[in-house]
Amino acid sequence: MKKKELEIMLQSLSGFEKPKAWLEQYMTPPNVAADIIFLAYHLRDIKNKEIADLGAGTGIFSIGACVLGAKKIKAVEIDEDAINVMKRNLDTFQCENVDIYQMSVNDFSCNVGTVLQNPPFGSQRKHADLPFLEKAIRIGKVIYTLHNAVTIEFLERKIGDLKGVITHKIPYKFFIPRIYEFHRKEKVRRELVLLRIESGKIK
């Protein structure tokens, strides 16, 4: 499959019906998600791997990983409404190797080969991405994680403290739709950074 084909596939997914601001719910743009999943695929972090999709939302990373041959995917999401949309998306793509865990990432504890995540940035609650980062490094061998670019220096220190090693740092810019009451514009442009981290775990 080509990256463009995956992107087109992911464009057909249903998104959040009533996004919840306090959970920072928005869907990763399909071109960005396809890019990340393809990078992971080429670095041998997807095919036949056990994957955790933390804060899975409506399932874009889980479905991308499923389509590219992941062995098993654990989709962790706290919000039931998002999970209902994710279930429909999984049915559409006949992804039968995705198990849904309705819980907080704080309570999830299965070890996996690869973690994929686009955590809340902390625009509602400062450092809301930290529990995701800490959990991902604790359970995963390799982590792909998207963050607000302005926090990079803080994140680098934190990842060092957690004994993670950043192998890739890729900037992205994309628009987030106007889902929060405090946004006055229709879309808000965000500068993000994707980090690929190796935790040093053996699994």
Ligand SMILES: C[S@@+](CC[C@H](N)C(=O)[O-])C[C@H]1O[C@@H](n2cnc3c(N)ncnc32)[C@H](O)[C@@H]1O
């Ligand atoms: C920015 S959205 C990303 C959704 C999806 N992964 C994507 O890339 O389209 C963040 C997701 O994390 C979920 N979330 C927020 N806090 C959570 C927590 N403590 N445990 C599990 N999920 C959480 C939200 O409900 C939301 O679906």
